[in-house]
Amino acid sequence: MNLEEQRKFILSGKVYNDLTPELVKARENTVFLTNKYNESFGKPSEEREAILKELLKSIGKNVHFEPTFRCEFGFNITIGNNFYANFDCVMLDGGGIEIGNNVLFGPRVGIYTSNHSIDVEERINGGCYAKPVKIGNNVWIGAGVHINQGVTIGNNTIIGSGSVVTKDIPDNVIAAGVPCKVIRKITEKDKTGYKP
Numbered sequence: 001m002n003l004e005e006q007r008k009f010i011l012s013g014k015v016y017n018d019l020t021p022e023l024v025k026a027r028e029n030t031v032f033l034t035n036k037y038n039e040s041f042g043k044p045s046e047e048r049e050a051i052l053k054e055l056l057k058s059i060g061k062n063v064h065f066e067p068t069f070r071c072e073f074g075f076n077i078t079i080g081n082n083f084y085a086n087f088d089c090v091m092l093d094g095g096g097i098e099i100g101n102n103v104l105f106g107p108r109v110g111i112y113t114s115n116h117s118i119d120v121e122e123r124i125n126g127g128c129y130a131k132p133v134k135i136g137n138n139v140w141i142g143a144g145v146h147i148n149q150g151v152t153i154g155n156n157t158i159i160g161s162g163s164v165v166t167k168d169i170p171d172n173v174i175a176a177g178v179p180c181k182v183i184r185k186i187t188e189k190d191k192t193g194y195k196p
């Protein structure tokens, strides 16, 4: 299978060989492109976004990662408008990552769409399987959060720092912990009267 065929196979959720020459080469290319993006820090935003457009599946307006950003392939990542990721973001995107509009990431956020096989023989022979991660609009992911494969995080939700998200989290809540669980709903009482 060529790279595009392997990309589609991985997205189908079936167990795939993580170690084919095509995937190894694709990851290598991604390291070169993310190096270029990270080194472009401080340059005009149009220049930096042009590198992201080459690297990622699609991005909206005003998408910014502080250094250092790393991803596995990049070509399965979709990001909406007004995205900000603080330092040291990692996205393993074999299974597909979709991020909505107005999303904030604290430092050291990781999204991992792929698992190595649970069976030891399959694992040592390169077996992997992937599931997509989806993050809605207006979400804030706190520092050091790990998001595992197959998870959807709802609109307007906040994930507390240090959480490990293993299951879907609904809209309009604060959720935190290991494993991440809903703490409470976000309500009108959270308004402070702040005006920009």
Ligand SMILES: CC(=O)SCCNC(=O)CCNC(=O)[C@H](O)C(C)(C)COP(=O)(O)OP(=O)(O)OC[C@H]1O[C@@H](n2cnc3c(N)ncnc32)[C@H](O)[C@@H]1OP(=O)(O)O
Pocket: 084, 085, 086, 104, 105, 106, 107, 141, 142, 143, 144, 158, 159, 160, 161, 162, 163, 174, 176, 177, 178, 183
């Ligand atoms: C771009 C950037 O993001 S840079 C900024 C990076 N900053 C961060 O990552 C900080 C993220 N902030 C948090 O994690 C905060 O705790 C928030 C926003 C999730 C919650 O804040 P608050 O609503 O003030 O919650 P509060 O402090 O009252 O805690 C409520 C309960 O949840 C618990 N809790 C709060 N945060 C967490 C957490 N991260 N992990 C586990 N439990 C938590 C508290 O211990 C408390 O439990 P209790 O009721 O048993 O005492």
